[in-house]
Amino acid sequence: MKSYKYILIICFGFFLNFHLWGQEKEASMTLSFEKADTNYVCKVQVSSENKPVAEIAVKLYVQRLYGLLPIGKEVTTDENGVAIFDFPKNIPLNSEGKLIVLAKVEDDENYGSFETQGETKWGAQPDLLKLAHSERSISASRGQAPIYFIVASIVIIAGIWGTLLYVVLQVFKLKRYKLTSKKI
Amino acid sequence: MKKENENSGRRNFLKFGLLAGGATLTGLGLKNTLFASPPETGTKVKVLTADGKMVEVDSSMIAHPSEEKLAEFSIREGIPGKKFIMVIDLARCANARKCVSGCQSMHNLLPPIEFIRVKRMQDTEITAPYWFPQTCYQCDNPPCTKVCPVDATFKRTDGIVAIDSDRCIGCKFCMAACPYSARTFNFGRPEQVAYNEEHAKDLNKCGATKSGTEGTVSKCDFCPDSSAKGILPACVTECPNGVIFFGDEMEDAVTNGEETFRLSELLKKRAGYRQFEELGTKPRVYYLPPVERAFPFEEATEIHNKAE
Amino acid sequence: MIEKDITSEKTTHETFTQEEYMVMKRDLLRPIQQIGTWGKVWIAFLVAVCLCGVYAYYIQETKSKYVTVSLRDYTMWGVYISNFVFFVALSLIGVLMSAVLKLTNFQWYRPLSRIAEVIAVAAIMLAGISIVAAMGRPDRLYYLVTHGRIQSPIVWDIIVILTYVATSIVLLFIPMIPSMSTCKNHLTNKPKWQMKMYDILSFGWEGTAEQWKILKKSVKILTVLVIPLGVSIHTVTAWLFATTLRSEWDSTNFGAYFVSGAFLLGVAGMVVAVFVIRKAYKLENYLTEMHFDKLGKALVLMSFIYIYFNINEYLVPAYKMSGLHENHLLNLFIGEEAIFYWSVVLFGMLIPASLPLIPSMRKPLPLTIIAVCVVIAAWFKRYLIVIPGLAHPYLPIQDVPDSWRHYSPSLIEMTIVAATFAAMMLIVTLFAKFFPIISVWEVAEGKLEGKDEIINYK
Numbered sequence: 001m002k003s004y005k006y007i008l009i010i011c012f013g014f015f016l017n018f019h020l021w022g023q024e025k026e027a028s029m030t031l032s033f034e035k036a037d038t039n040y041v042c043k044v045q046v047s048s049e050n051k052p053v054a055e056i057a058v059k060l061y062v063q064r065l066y067g068l069l070p071i072g073k074e075v076t077t078d079e080n081g082v083a084i085f086d087f088p089k090n091i092p093l094n095s096e097g098k099l100i101v102l103a104k105v106e107d108d109e110n111y112g113s114f115e116t117q118g119e120t121k122w123g124a125q126p127d128l129l130k131l132a133h134s135e136r137s138i139s140a141s142r143g144q145a146p147i148y149f150i151v152a153s154i155v156i157i158a159g160i161w162g163t164l165l166y167v168v169l170q171v172f173k174l175k176r177y178k179l180t181s182k183k184i
Numbered sequence: 185m186k187k188e189n190e191n192s193g194r195r196n197f198l199k200f201g202l203l204a205g206g207a208t209l210t211g212l213g214l215k216n217t218l219f220a221s222p223p224e225t226g227t228k229v230k231v232l233t234a235d236g237k238m239v240e241v242d243s244s245m246i247a248h249p250s251e252e253k254l255a256e257f258s259i260r261e262g263i264p265g266k267k268f269i270m271v272i273d274l275a276r277c278a279n280a281r282k283c284v285s286g287c288q289s290m291h292n293l294l295p296p297i298e299f300i301r302v303k304r305m306q307d308t309e310i311t312a313p314y315w316f317p318q319t320c321y322q323c324d325n326p327p328c329t330k331v332c333p334v335d336a337t338f339k340r341t342d343g344i345v346a347i348d349s350d351r352c353i354g355c356k357f358c359m360a361a362c363p364y365s366a367r368t369f370n371f372g373r374p375e376q377v378a379y380n381e382e383h384a385k386d387l388n389k390c391g392a393t394k395s396g397t398e399g400t401v402s403k404c405d406f407c408p409d410s411s412a413k414g415i416l417p418a419c420v421t422e423c424p425n426g427v428i429f430f431g432d433e434m435e436d437a438v439t440n441g442e443e444t445f446r447l448s449e450l451l452k453k454r455a456g457y458r459q460f461e462e463l464g465t466k467p468r469v470y471y472l473p474p475v476e477r478a479f480p481f482e483e484a485t486e487i488h489n490k491a492e
Numbered sequence: 493m494i495e496k497d498i499t500s501e502k503t504t505h506e507t508f509t510q511e512e513y514m515v516m517k518r519d520l521l522r523p524i525q526q527i528g529t530w531g532k533v534w535i536a537f538l539v540a541v542c543l544c545g546v547y548a549y550y551i552q553e554t555k556s557k558y559v560t561v562s563l564r565d566y567t568m569w570g571v572y573i574s575n576f577v578f579f580v581a582l583s584l585i586g587v588l589m590s591a592v593l594k595l596t597n598f599q600w601y602r603p604l605s606r607i608a609e610v611i612a613v614a615a616i617m618l619a620g621i622s623i624v625a626a627m628g629r630p631d632r633l634y635y636l637v638t639h640g641r642i643q644s645p646i647v648w649d650i651i652v653i654l655t656y657v658a659t660s661i662v663l664l665f666i667p668m669i670p671s672m673s674t675c676k677n678h679l680t681n682k683p684k685w686q687m688k689m690y691d692i693l694s695f696g697w698e699g700t701a702e703q704w705k706i707l708k709k710s711v712k713i714l715t716v717l718v719i720p721l722g723v724s725i726h727t728v729t730a731w732l733f734a735t736t737l738r739s740e741w742d743s744t745n746f747g748a749y750f751v752s753g754a755f756l757l758g759v760a761g762m763v764v765a766v767f768v769i770r771k772a773y774k775l776e777n778y779l780t781e782m783h784f785d786k787l788g789k790a791l792v793l794m795s796f797i798y799i800y801f802n803i804n805e806y807l808v809p810a811y812k813m814s815g816l817h818e819n820h821l822l823n824l825f826i827g828e829e830a831i832f833y834w835s836v837v838l839f840g841m842l843i844p845a846s847l848p849l850i851p852s853m854r855k856p857l858p859l860t861i862i863a864v865c866v867v868i869a870a871w872f873k874r875y876l877i878v879i880p881g882l883a884h885p886y887l888p889i890q891d892v893p894d895s896w897r898h899y900s901p902s903l904i905e906m907t908i909v910a911a912t913f914a915a916m917m918l919i920v921t922l923f924a925k926f927f928p929i930i931s932v933w934e935v936a937e938g939k940l941e942g943k944d945e946i947i948n949y950k
Contacts, residue, residue, distance in 0.1 A: 065266075065432050066416055067439035069446065091446075092436050095265060126434045130267055131341050139330040141260075141338050142641040153642055160655055163717055164662060167710045171666060175696035177703045296892050297565075303890050318887065327737050333646035334632075334639040353635050354628015356568040357646055363737040365885045368565045369628065371558035399557070399628030460886060463737050488891040 027053055027111040029103050031118030033087070040087040040122050044077070044103045048111065052081025056108055060085045063100035071101075092126040099123050259348070262340025263412050267433040269343065270319065270406070271450060274474035276427045277302070277315040279484060286422030290407060292383045292396060294376050296489035297368050299404035300419050304484065313481055314474040317427060319419070320345065320366040320404035321459070321467030328358035328367065337401070343433070343468050344406050352400035359401060363463055372398040406430075416441055425478065433468075513936055516778075517678055520928045520935075523773040524679060527925060531772070535925075538918040545911020548904045549625060557628070560904045566889055567882045567899035572626035574874040575909050578757075579619035579916070580653075580729045581750070581870065585758035586612025586660055587722030591715045600786050602934040603778045607765055607920075608758075609664040610929070614919035616657050616725075618912045625908050645731045656718075656725045663714045665693065669707060670933045673697040686926065726754045733877070739816035740881030749801040756794040757870040760844065763787050763863035765920070767856055769929060778930050781856060788854030791863070795845035802841065819884040829880050836876060840869030 027048035034041050042060060046053040056077050061068035069091075075083040083103075093099055099122065104115040136146045279302050287293070287300045299319065306313040322345045329337050329345060336351035337358050359367045370376070380396035407417035411430075420428045421441055429445065431438035436447045450456065454472040552560045563570045589608030593601035624630050640647045672694035676687065697703060730750035733741035743749070763784065770779040809817045810825070824833045844866045847853045853862065879899055883889075889897055901909070923929070 064435045064437040064439070064444060065414055066430065067437070067441070067444040069435075069437045069444045090436075092434060094435075126436075130434065131265060138643045139326055139339065140643075142335045142639065142643075145642050149642060157651065157655075160659075160717065160721065163713060164655075164659055167666070167713055168662060170706050170710045171669070171695055174669070174703050174706060177700050177706070178696045178698050296896065298891070301891065303888060305888075331644050331646070331735060333641055333644040333650075334635045335641050351632075351635065351639065352629065353632040355626070355646060356628065357644070357732070359565070359568045360733075360738065360882070361736040363886050365566060365887055365889075369563075369568050371561070371563065372556040373558040374556050376558075377556065401628075465737070489893060491893060 029116040033120045042085040042087045044083040046081045054079045058083040059104045061102045091123045093123040262342035266342040269433040270469045271429040271438050273472040276425045276478045278479040279315040282422040283419035286418040290418035321469045324466035327361040331357045331361045349397040349400040354399040367403040520930050520932050538914045541914035545908050548907035562902040564896040571901045574878040576622035577874040578871050579615045581754035581757045583612045583615035584754035588758045591718050603930045606931050610923045613660045614916045648728050652725045652728050669697045671928050726751050740820040745804045752797045752801045756798045759790045760863040760866035767860040784856045784859050785854045788848035788859045791844045792848050799841050836869045836873050839865040
């Protein structure tokens with residue numbers, strides 16, 4: 001059991017060495033959003049030591065509550081180190097009216113993984129009325145019964161119970177018409 | 185738990201006092217039924233609708249707060265700004281039943297009680313059979329909340345149909361009304377009661393629906409406690425094949441934890457549908473038909489939940 | 493002023509033959525005057541069954557319902573609900589036997605109306621108890637008042653049941669005011685509290701013209717009121733099913749179908765009740781063969797109406813045999829429940845529709861046997877409406893133990909159902925022990941108005 005652990009540590013050491021060695025060069029990205037004609041584009045500039053990095057695959061995502069939503073397919077940078085993404089106009093904006101956009105390079109053999117984040121206001125305002133409280137309806141809560149429903153119920157209940165009450169009161173009136181002198 | 189605004193209900197009730205005067209016990213019971221209304225803030229805000237119109241609504245009507253505020257929500261109103269939705273890809277389901285066991289451990293359930301079921305479906309004799317995971321559909325026109333006599337089951341603004349097990353009187357009318365048989369009743373099965381007592385203080389569980397209350401109804405609730413924290417429901421994370429996608433309709437995105445799709449594009453590309461659309465219940469769970477399947481269909485080798 | 497009223501409102505009510513009235517009085521008060529050994533045994537038996545039911549309910553509520561009750565997730569409504577529907581149906585007897593016949597000027601209702609009304613009151617109360625027995629959390633029953641939701645058919649049902657109970661009790665007691673006065677004046681050897689009760693319930697009745705006028709008016713209002721109420725109570729009960737999306741209940745026909753079934757059950761229940769009361773209290777002079785003859789004819793009429801609605805309910809969907817109905821209908825027609833279903837059709841519809849057409853079958857004994865068949869079939873009919881439907885939902889039932897697919901009521905459930913029947917009969921028996929079960933003045937009035945056939949038929 002112990003020797004197994006040692007082997008693991010040695011392996012990990014090798015891996016770490018190899019990893020640092022292989023990822024000599026550090027690279028960074030900048031995000032910019034531009035309008036080209038009627039379309040929106042998102043430009044990702046990848047550079048390393050102030051030189052553009054060509055031929056590197058970049059992915060673009062928009063942050064969502066449970067994960068990152070990919071925007072289009074991955075794009076490889078051109079000789080200027082630029083990857084251009086067509087940016088859709090209809091992605092629903094978040095609560096602040098923005099979209100958090102992430103550009104990622106994943107496991108590149110020269111530069112490893114790195115990412116950058118940007119913000120844009122391009123997108124669609126979500127239909128907030130979808131979130132409105134349910135209106136008065138049959139399926140709504142007890143406080144939200146339809147007015148016609150309440151009115152109809154009150155009219156029917158009051159009508160029937162009123163009649164019933166009237167009849168019972170009539171019975172109590174019987175005593176008033178007593179004629180003690182006459183027997184059946 | 186947030187109760188309805190009792191004060192305004194009472195005030196309104198006074199206005200109708202004369203009308204209701206003739207009523208007896210029953211009439212008195214209607215007090216809150218008829219005259220309570222949700223609290224309004226009074227401030228008007230302008231919002232832009234999807235079709236580009238500006239409309240003015242009460243600020244209590246809308247809420248779209250940042251993600252940090254998600255954890256603060258009332259059980260009856262739901263998580264503000266969210267509209268949860270589920271997409272189930274039938275082409276990927278191989279009846280691994282991990283969603284079932286994951287859900288059962290999340291909700292402290294013992295078989296044969298299942299909030300999510302995997303059914304073997306075969307539409308006609310000559311069409312191919314397929315596996316059909318089925319949850320509560322959290323319908324937008326829920327037949328169950330319509331019939332509840334005490335508001336114990338209700339539709340929240342985040343799309344979830346929830347159950348208040350402290351309110352439920354156990355009439356089971358909602359179970360009769362649900363055409364999908366999604367609801368289960370806690371008959372107080374001795375093993376289940378013992379299990380619930382054992383796991384009563386398990387904090388990792390999503391406990392919004394207290395399925396342990398004897399004599400009440402419970403069902404799949406989209407794991408709202410974890411959803412509020414941005415954690416996917418148990419059935420989604422447990423599925424080895426990424427069958428179940430979960431997300432927020434307001435964000436137009438669903439994910440199974442690995443992959444994230446635009447909801448609208450996924451439904452369009454894969455011809456998403458809802459079960460029994462003709463019933464008009466408007467489910468919030470969509471299915472992607474079992475075409476170009478990831479796995480060949482294999483009959484289940486064991487019969488589940490056979491023991492009494 | 494009063495003096496003038498009396499002369500102008502010269503009524504005939506108090507001018508019947510004194511002698512005859514005294515005979516009638518003696519006959520009709522006899523059941524109250526003494527109670528036989530068999531009566532005591534009968535009451536003791538009913539009380540024992542009721543106590544068994546109370547004990548069964550105690551077990552059900554203190555132990556796990558999974559063990560005591562055989563309800564499961566798919567068939568979550570069982571005999572309690574079908575029993576509830578049965579009792580609601582039975583309570584329509586009051587509407588039919590007193591209100592409808594009274595308003596349509598059929599005179600033979602007179603000796604029957606009070607029997608019908610007391611059965612109606614008892615039945616509707618036990619319908620309420622049946623539904624409480626079905627509840628998962630009866631300790632939260634008051635939530636229906638404190639948190640009631642007017643959109644729910646259950647709340648409508650509660651409202652309409654309470655209203656119907658109140659109306660039926662008032663309709664039972666108001667025509668009894670003159671009888672209470674009779675009891676007060678003519679009963680002897682009764683404990684003081686009982687005499688005091690008669691005194692209170694007679695509301696100072698002395699039979700003056702003005703009092704008669706008020707009484708007649710009140711009864712008339714109530715008679716008119718109770719018809720829509722009775723129809724709505726059973727229609728709302730039908731809506732408990734028809735407002736769901738389940739294919740077997742999703743029917744626009746349901747309200748009328750339930751009401752017509754209730755009228756059939758009402759007539760059959762009346763035949764049985766009249767037979768028993770006639771024998772037990774020796775009231776052959778008042779509950780005559782004429783009544784069985786008329787009730788037998790009513791049974792035929794109601795059976796045909798019920799058959800008509802059954803054809804609409806079953807054969808029309810069966811003609812289309814849509815995918816949604818297929819499961820359920822085939823199960824009833826040729827499947828697991830077929831024997832059950834066709835027996836109910838035979839005993840609950842075809843026999844009462846045909847046999848009483850023969851005059852000799854309208855004699856008391858044969859008609860009562862037919863009526864007993866109808867009552868039993870009617871109970872099972874409600875069972876067939878509630879349970880097999882639940883066992884055939886839209887999505888297939890899979891991966892569940894066998895007990896979840898097939899429901900058969902447990903001993904506890906059947907004991908409670910038996911106790912509700914015993915309680916209903918106990919209420920009627922005790923009522924007959926304290927109050928005249930046949931209305932003396934209504935019978936006298938009928939006779940006076942020249943409707944001799946009521947008393948001297950054949």
